Amino acid sequence: MSHFRTELRQRAEELVALYPRKRSAMLPLLHLAQEQDGYLSDEGIAEVAALTGTTPADVRGTASFYDMFHLEPVGKYVVGICTNIACLLAGGEEMLDHASATLGCAVGSTSADGLFTLEETECLADCNLAPCVQVNHRYVRTTTPEAFDGMIEDLRGGRLDHDVPSHGTLIRVRRSGGLRADRGEVVAERAEAQAAREARAAKETK
Amino acid sequence: MATLDAPRIVSSRASFEDSHTLTRYLATGGYDALRKALSMFPEDVAAEVDEASLLGRGGAGFPAGRKWSMLRKSPVSYLVVNGDESEPATFKDHFLVERDPHQLVEGIIIAAYALQVSQAFLFLRGEFALGLERVQQAVNDAYEHGALGRKIFGSSFSLDIVVHPGAGAYICGEETALIEALEGKRGFPRIKPPFFPAVTGLYGEPTVVNNVETMANLPWIISNGGAAFAALGGGRSTGTRLFALAGRVKNPGVYEIEMVKNTFRDLIYDPALGGGIIDDKELKAIIPGGVSAPWFGPDLLDLPLGQDEVAEKGSMLGSGSIVVMDETTCVVRATWRITKFFSRESCGQCTPCREGSGWLERVLYRLEHGGGRAEDIDLLLDLSDNIAPGLTWPPQQTTICVLGPSIPSSIHSAISMFRDDFVAHVQHGGCPHD
Numbered sequence: 001m002s003h004f005r006t007e008l009r010q011r012a013e014e015l016v017a018l019y020p021r022k023r024s025a026m027l028p029l030l031h032l033a034q035e036q037d038g039y040l041s042d043e044g045i046a047e048v049a050a051l052t053g054t055t056p057a058d059v060r061g062t063a064s065f066y067d068m069f070h071l072e073p074v075g076k077y078v079v080g081i082c083t084n085i086a087c088l089l090a091g092g093e094e095m096l097d098h099a100s101a102t103l104g105c106a107v108g109s110t111s112a113d114g115l116f117t118l119e120e121t122e123c124l125a126d127c128n129l130a131p132c133v134q135v136n137h138r139y140v141r142t143t144t145p146e147a148f149d150g151m152i153e154d155l156r157g158g159r160l161d162h163d164v165p166s167h168g169t170l171i172r173v174r175r176s177g178g179l180r181a182d183r184g185e186v187v188a189e190r191a192e193a194q195a196a197r198e199a200r201a202a203k204e205t206k
Numbered sequence: 207m208a209t210l211d212a213p214r215i216v217s218s219r220a221s222f223e224d225s226h227t228l229t230r231y232l233a234t235g236g237y238d239a240l241r242k243a244l245s246m247f248p249e250d251v252a253a254e255v256d257e258a259s260l261l262g263r264g265g266a267g268f269p270a271g272r273k274w275s276m277l278r279k280s281p282v283s284y285l286v287v288n289g290d291e292s293e294p295a296t297f298k299d300h301f302l303v304e305r306d307p308h309q310l311v312e313g314i315i316i317a318a319y320a321l322q323v324s325q326a327f328l329f330l331r332g333e334f335a336l337g338l339e340r341v342q343q344a345v346n347d348a349y350e351h352g353a354l355g356r357k358i359f360g361s362s363f364s365l366d367i368v369v370h371p372g373a374g375a376y377i378c379g380e381e382t383a384l385i386e387a388l389e390g391k392r393g394f395p396r397i398k399p400p401f402f403p404a405v406t407g408l409y410g411e412p413t414v415v416n417n418v419e420t421m422a423n424l425p426w427i428i429s430n431g432g433a434a435f436a437a438l439g440g441g442r443s444t445g446t447r448l449f450a451l452a453g454r455v456k457n458p459g460v461y462e463i464e465m466v467k468n469t470f471r472d473l474i475y476d477p478a479l480g481g482g483i484i485d486d487k488e489l490k491a492i493i494p495g496g497v498s499a500p501w502f503g504p505d506l507l508d509l510p511l512g513q514d515e516v517a518e519k520g521s522m523l524g525s526g527s528i529v530v531m532d533e534t535t536c537v538v539r540a541t542w543r544i545t546k547f548f549s550r551e552s553c554g555q556c557t558p559c560r561e562g563s564g565w566l567e568r569v570l571y572r573l574e575h576g577g578g579r580a581e582d583i584d585l586l587l588d589l590s591d592n593i594a595p596g597l598t599w600p601p602q603q604t605t606i607c608v609l610g611p612s613i614p615s616s617i618h619s620a621i622s623m624f625r626d627d628f629v630a631h632v633q634h635g636g637c638p639h640d
Contacts, residue, residue, distance in 0.1 A: 018368050019368070020325075020409060021389070021390075021409060023389060023390035023391075024370075024388060024389055024390045025390065026390030026391075027332070027370070027371060027372065027373045027387060027390065028370065028371055030373065031332065031371055031373070052390060054390075061392070062390065062391060062392055063373075065375060065392040065393060065553075066332075066372075066373035066374050066375050066393075067373070067374030067375060068332045068333070068373040068374035069373055069374075083543065084294045084295070084543060084544075084547055085294050085295055085452075085453070085493070085497055085529055085540060085543060085544055085547075086294065086295040086452035086453055086458075086529060088539065088540065088543050089452075089453045089454055089529070089531065089535060089540075090453075122292070122294065122376065122547055122550065122551065123292065123293070123294035123295060123296070123547075124333055125291050125292070125296060125297040125299070125300040125331070125333070125334075126297055126300065127295050127296075127297050127450065127452035127458060127527075128297065128450075128451075128452065128458040128459045128460070130452065130458070134333065136335075137332070137333050137334075137335040138335055138336070139336070169332050169333070169334075169335045169338060169371060170338065170371060172335075172339050173338050173339050173342045173369070173371075174342070175342060175345070175346065175369070176346040176349070176350075177345065177346050177348075177349025177350065177354065177355060178349070178355070178366065186324045186364050187281055187282070187324070189362060189364060190322060190324060190362075190363075190364075192362070193362035193363065194322070196362070197247055197248075201247065
């Protein structure tokens with residue numbers, strides 16, 4: 001019995017098939033597990049382990065290395081605020097303090113209503129609109145405390161559902177094309193093309 | 207005045223609202239360079255890139271053509287494109303993947319053809335949710351258009367590109383850590399030698415790892431010729447480059463300008479570019495190439511933006527990020543935040559980096575927040591010297607990768623340039639700016 005819902009399980013299997021080795025699908029699969037559960041549940045980790053031919057301990061050990069993976073439940077919206085150098089120079093720390101007051105939770109924790117988790121992040125590579133704020137890894141581009149509060153109200157009111165989908169950075173990423181050819185066949189084809197090119201080059205030098 | 211007459215090589219479509227779509231790409235000459243490349247011998251495509259003298263745009267600035275020539279001959283080899291842009295204040299690849307994903311895809315196909323690789327991976331930062339969507343869409347469109355997949359445009363060349371999301375780890379920008387992440391493991395940089403993945407890379411096979419911006423330059427180079435590219439810029443720094451300008455400037459942003467022909471002053475003060483310092487304050491210091499780079503003072507504002515020119519003055523152009531600090535900036539706080547970043551992102555394999563970064567961060571924290579001691583300033587330099595002996599530039603290597611030896615850059619710069627500010631923090635018992 002799959003822990004992933006049917007559509008997700010299908011996407012997971014497609015992802016595994018993209019790589020020469022199953023384990024390479026580890027990070028994308030963990031993103032999918034998080035898309036379904038909001039965090040990496042024991043069941044989600046077990047499923048990723050089965051799909052990649054590894055163990056749950058191995059999956060957990062890998063996941064814990066990466067900032068984007070949550071090993072504990074988080075709010076519906078993960079609010080990330082950058083305080084690294086460019087944002088520091090534009091009031092990132094003040095924005096983080098403000099967000100903490102607005103959301104009523106400390107940095108690294110979740111609001112009482114379970115809606116928001118607040119994180120201090122490293123540089124999010126959007127430094128021309130500092131301080132940089134992301135919600136569920138979408139740039140919301142609120143650079144003033146007033147704009148931030150308005151954005152939070154819009155989230156509460158469901159007015160940003162289109163701009164800020166729920167967890168999962170791959171939620172709208174779907175591959176539709178593919179080589180669909182045996183790798184050996186492609187290698188053989190390449191050797192053939194190389195031989196043809198060499199013949200052409202030999203002819204041209206004559 | 208800035209020199210702004212160079213062609214826009216990688217940002218020509220950015221002003222269009224639909225710059226990310228196949229329709230716009232085809233309407234502006236998209237995939238013509240690929241057709242031209244496919245009519246050439248692969249080695250001639252590589253020779254064109256060699257002639258362009260295109261320096262890698264990721265940070266190390268290694269010539270792309272030379273990197274390609276090192277690829278070990280093997281029946282299986284890979285092209286991996288590094289889009290894990292995480293160097294603080296660097297946001298040019300973010301711009302490229304969101305604004306012109308087809309240009310990137312076309313560049314990757316051209317590179318793969320030159321290298322005769324049939325499998326490419328594009329490793330993108332997981333935080334680039336929209337970027338991931340747009341690049342995957344571009345890959346899907348390219349398949350549909352016949353520019354990707356089996357027998358591209360009717361030629362005998364086949365290629366698949368897999369878009370691979372990262373998951374939040376600065377160290378994965380280091381190419382061997384990126385390969386580990388692509389193999390589904392923790393992003394631990396690999397022990398060197400071998401120094402180049404071109405010998406042993408992904409799954410132990412020969413692999414070329416190139417930056418996103420490097421790839422984005424290829425369509426133009428093939429269309430216009432390597433010589434035309436090499437005619438731009440100066441010295442070893444050919445072509446144009448995307449500079450990500452951030453910090454205390456009026457118009458922060460990504461600017462494509464010709465290398466060497468412009469100076470730091472042009473970029474920061476020209477009304478068409480940075481537009482000057484916020485509130486017309488005095489400039490205090492510049493971080494010229496990402497937070498791993500040693501800082502420059504206002505005395506070097508007229509230095510040309512070129513790789514060797516910046517290296518000669520003891521720093522690097524690195525990732526193309528330029529951070530401006532002004533008279534209102536507390537350099538102790540800036541240094542503390544940068545060091546906190548390194549401490550958080552150290553992968554933990556090597557003692558000097560893992561222990562040194564945390565120790566330095568704690569000392570800087572107490573200087574900034576109260577509790578700093580007079581001897582702390584020399585302690586910072588002593589600890590830094592243990593991570594990168596001699597505090598030279600480029601730094602001495604004591605660790606597996608360059609993250610560790612990059613930590614002292616900001617500390618050494620800040621203390622050398624602004625020791626009085628550190629002393630003031632000790633005397634004041636915290637930050638005098640608060």
